[in-house]
Amino acid sequence: MSLFKRKPSSHAAADASLRKKKVALVGNPNVGKSALFNALTGAYVTVSNYPGTSVEVSRGSALIEGEPCEVIDTPGMYALLPITEEERVAREILLTERPDVVLHVVDGRNLERMLPMTLQLIDAALPVILVVNIMDEAERLGLTFDFPLLSEKLGVPVIAAATAKKRGVDDIRRAIRGYRLGSHAVFGYSRRLEGDIEQIARMLQGEYPLSNRSLALLLLQRDEEVAALVRRTEGDTYPAIEELVREVTFSRRETFHLDLSMERKAIVTALLQGVLQLPDKRRVTMGERISNLAVRPLTGVPLLLIVLYFGLYRFVGDFGAGTLVDFLEGTLFEGIFNPWISGLVKDFIPWWAIQELLVGEYGVITLGLRYAVGIILPIVATFFLFFSLLEDSGYFPRLALLVDRVFKKIGLTGRAVIPMVLGFGCDTMATMVTRTLETVRERIIATLLLALAIPCSAQLGVILALLSKTPGTLLVWGACLLLIFLVIGFLAARLMPGETPMFYMELPPMRMPQLSNILTKTYTRMQWYFLEILPLFILASFLLWLGKITDFFAKLVDWSTPAMHLLGLPKEVAVAFIFGFFRRDYGAAGLYDLQTKGILDPRQLTVAAVTLTLFIPCVAQFLVMKRERGWKVSLGIGFFVSGLAFGSGYLLNQFLLVTRLV
Amino acid sequence: MIRCGYCGHEFPEEEGIRSCGRCGKPGSCRMVRCPRCLYENLPEPQVIKKIKKVFGSQK
Ligand SMILES: [Zn+2]
Secondary structure (H helix, E strand, O other), X not given: OOOOOOOOHHHHHHHHHHOOEEEEXXXXXXXXXXXXXXXXXXXXXXXXXXXXXXXXXXXXXXXXXOEEEXXXXXXXXXXXXXXXXXXXXHHHHHHHOOOOEEXXXXXXXXXXXXXXXXXXXXXXOOOEEEEEXXXXXXXXXXXXXXXXXXXXXXOOOEEEOEHHHOEOHHHHHHXXXXXXXXXXXXXXXXXXXXXXXXXXXXXXXXXXXXXXHHHHHHHHOOOHHHHHHHHHHHHHHHHHHHHHHHHHHHHOOOOHHHHHHHHHHHHHHHHHOOXXXXXXXXXXXXXXXXXXXXXXXXXXXHHHHHHHHHHHHHHHHHHHHHHHHHHXXXXXXXXXXXXXXXXXXXXXXXXXXXXXXXXXXXXXXXXXXXXXXXXXXXXXXXXXXXXXXXXXXXXXXXXXXXXXXXXXXXXXXXXXXXXXXXXXXXXXXXXXXXXXXXXXXXXXXXXXXXXXXXXXXXXXXXXXXXXXXXXXXXXXXXXXXXXXXXXXXXXXXXXXXXXXXXXXXXXXXXXXXXXXXXXXXXXXXXHHHHHHHHHHHHHHHHHHHHHHHOOHHHHHHHHHHHHHHHOOOOOOHHHHHHHHHHOHHHHHHHXXXXXXXXXXXXXXXXXXXXXXXXXXXXXXXXXXXXXXHHHHHHHHHHHHHXXXXXXXXXXXXXXXXXXXXX | OEEOOOOOOEEOHHHOEEOOOOOOOOOOOOOEEOOXXXXXXXXXXXXXXXXXXXXXXXX
8 A cells, every 4th residue: 555645745835725625534433423424514425445445435525614625534543553454544544635624533421542542643733623522422421521621731622512413513614614723732741752752753854744753653653654654755864763763662662552552641631630520420430440450560460360369269260160060060960860861771771882882981971971061061151251251341451461571571472462362262263363473483482382381261260170179289280380381482582583573452441341241251152162062072972982992092091101100190190181182171171080089189180280281282273283384383392292291290290299399 | 343352442243254164163163353353252142133123222
């Protein structure tokens, strides 16, 4: 896409008196821009794709207070720094069409969220009129505004409107007619940021459609289109500018985006002092307070631990895997259902092999169904409930930002946070998402770490449940995984040097999770999960049964006995590892079963859990790995992970034997 | 409209990335991935859609 094509400037002056006045509407999606566009233009509208893109742009003619105008409705944008194609087009319109008036339409109910973009537009020296829309709703919420004060603080006209109800449209027309670009407000950032901006802005000599200040900020945010524009305009002096930008971004690469967005938020808070009155009930914005706590390492880490303790340990572990599983698996299945169905089958089906298939040691009903319904169901139900709660509250992006800092410390890319967070849902999916990472190096590291140290939600749930019965073990397990994750990440970063790209995401607001949302999500996830796993559990039971009656299974267990003994584990644990290859959670459920039978002491349990978590990914994940990274890399990862899993298990066992920690 | 569980981006269900058929899940994966950050989101269950239709609210 060719951005910033500038019209020859000699024409611009001559045309100014002749050409129609241009009015551009900008703003987030869903703020009522289209309603305003329709109200201003009436019938004469054309909708066409923006050249070279699939993005639609509407244009219309209007007679505003007797003056002919062209009105352009731009695609939704969230910031001057574009991410999506829509945002790119919206910015290109702002810059290449040089509108005489830019109407920034915002949602009055969320002024605080919307104003950062107003700041950017004003900072860029664009001719802004702020339209605070959806005022009817805002008033119903009890919000009161002092718009003259806001206008004075911003240095631009501010108009209250409810365009869906045609309210304020006349005021907007008058403001467009009377608009004169005067001096606008300049918002001061912190001294350090101002220093950076000024240094770069001072070096810019050319003539641009944006203010130098705003260009400097975009350069610092690594906006490639702006960089290309500056390169073209500045010519010989560009390398010096590029060097300076690189220096500044390098020295602040960890925090620049976060700092900038925090500073903008602080400015908006100050702007709204005296402008916005919240009704008494809504004054406490708990969400924001929690949000700030969650992204700062000093408070974010303890907060994360609290969340994990109550959410995973107490709720999933104690309640789901303790109380609920005891009832379903212990009382219902072992106590009532299994003896009944076993008796029934043995009475009516004389053949031993079929009896075994249905109700034997690895029977489809007595093992497959019992695992699925008795153990996995209550655990994933509580886990999904907790997961949906976090998701709905908007905590995940904060977690990503928090973890991002740690990642960078060990030389991992911040972007990899996304697949890692997804990995806790399903590693198979997450492995696929690694293709969004920028370099092959990152993709391989991320794939490796996913296969190695990130348990999927079902496995995580079962393992937490398993270990939370003997508390010390959970700590050792967590510490081991974290240590291995960090060490391997650190080594990978050392062995494969390269630049760490920036990671940035706009934080959506935190909000009170809604019960209906959480329940719907939990229900849907569980339904799908079950449709997906039940056939697999049955298939696995079948294969295990086949292994048993042909004695192949016993041989497999015998073969792995030496390995189990090296880990200090009884040979029965080999069964869990074999299960684990079918599905991660199946293996964990096998371990759960062994523990209930009292075969494992806490030390053995810990060693088994650590080894199993690290151990090879399930079949599905392996297949995706093969498809995404090819045979060589995925087999390499498979062997490396298995070796590392057993090696770590061995060392951990020795360590625990010596220290008697658990 | 789906509100992305990760980045908060709101998008119509048709705009999400669907059933690429490559995640290796048995059957077909019904998740809708956010066009902005690729997070897996659940589509709105049919039941809820119907209820909303009955009550005629848009959001
Ligand atoms: Zn998203």
